Amino acid sequence: ETGVTQTPRHLVMGMTNKKSLKCEQHLGHNAMYWYKQSAKKPLELMFVYSLEERVENNSVPSRFSPECPNSSHLFLHLHTLQPEDSALYLCASSQERQAEAFFGQGTRLTVV
Amino acid sequence: RKEVEQDPGPFNVPEGATVAFNCTYSNSASQSFFWYRQDCRKEPKLLMSVYSSGNEDGRFTAQLNRASQYISLLIRDSKLSDSATYLCVVRSNTGFQKLVFGTGTRLLVSP
Numbered sequence: 001e002t003g004v005t006q007t008p009r010h011l012v013m014g015m016t017n018k019k020s021l022k023c024e025q026h027l028g029h030n031a032m033y034w035y036k037q038s039a040k041k042p043l044e045l046m047f048v049y050s051l052e053e054r055v056e057n058n059s060v061p062s063r064f065s066p067e068c069p070n071s072s073h074l075f076l077h078l079h080t081l082q083p084e085d086s087a088l089y090l091c092a093s094s095q096e097r098q099a100e101a102f103f104g105q106g107t108r109l110t111v112v
Numbered sequence: 113r114k115e116v117e118q119d120p121g122p123f124n125v126p127e128g129a130t131v132a133f134n135c136t137y138s139n140s141a142s143q144s145f146f147w148y149r150q151d152c153r154k155e156p157k158l159l160m161s162v163y164s165s166g167n168e169d170g171r172f173t174a175q176l177n178r179a180s181q182y183i184s185l186l187i188r189d190s191k192l193s194d195s196a197t198y199l200c201v202v203r204s205n206t207g208f209q210k211l212v213f214g215t216g217t218r219l220l221v222s223p
Contacts, residue, residue, distance in 0.1 A: 033211075040120075040215070041215065042114075042116070042199075042212075042213045042214055042215045042216070043156070043199075043213040045210055045211070045212075048210065056210065090155055090156075100144075100146055100158050100161065100201075100211075101158075101211055102158070103155035103156050103157070104155060105154065105155050106154075106155050108153075
């Protein structure tokens with residue numbers, strides 16, 4: 001059983017839709033991450049929150065908007081996505097930025 | 113040059129074989145190193161950390177060569193259940209400390 005839970009597990013959305021991905025960690029960690037995994041590409045770091053403050057945005061398009069209301073919850077708000085945004089979106093957490101990360105099971109997103 | 117490079121494979125080996133994967137990294141300031149395992153359509157899971165002196169966990173041995181900036185993973189007596197993608201992961205201690213993932217090496221162990 002994972003200490004990091006993501007919902008939904010699968011999502012199909014149109015390009016004009018607005019949806020949100022949710023992540024919750026039960027490990028008492030103080031850093032949370034959003035990663036994108038596309039086919040045949042390495043995991044790409046999208047956003048990091050440490051102590052509820054966003055510390056990095058890797059030039060991700062503004063159609064992706066993160067929110068971290070507290071140290072246990074992380075959201076990724078999606079709007080007007082493109083078909084190339086279809087991918088597996090993984091949430092992860094770590095105790096501190098030096099430790100290894102623990103991943104949720106991911107949300108498989110398809111944009112039609 | 114990619115920050116972390118791996119041979120994507122696949123490596124096809126019979127049960128019981130020994131197989132080794134290598135990974136190179138470009139940032140000499142990197143300080144923490146890990147091997148993750150990812151099964152098909154699942155999330156990555158930590159397999160083992162890699163320490164400077166090398167470390168072993170059962171059938172798995174990890175080595176780090178800082179001078180050449182490469183990391184290796186050796187799997188002895190391969191099992192069918194070892195079939196997965198193995199991700200090399202590097203964390204830098206300069207600037208923002210982010211985890212950088214390689215594309216992964218796919219291993220297929222056959223009966």
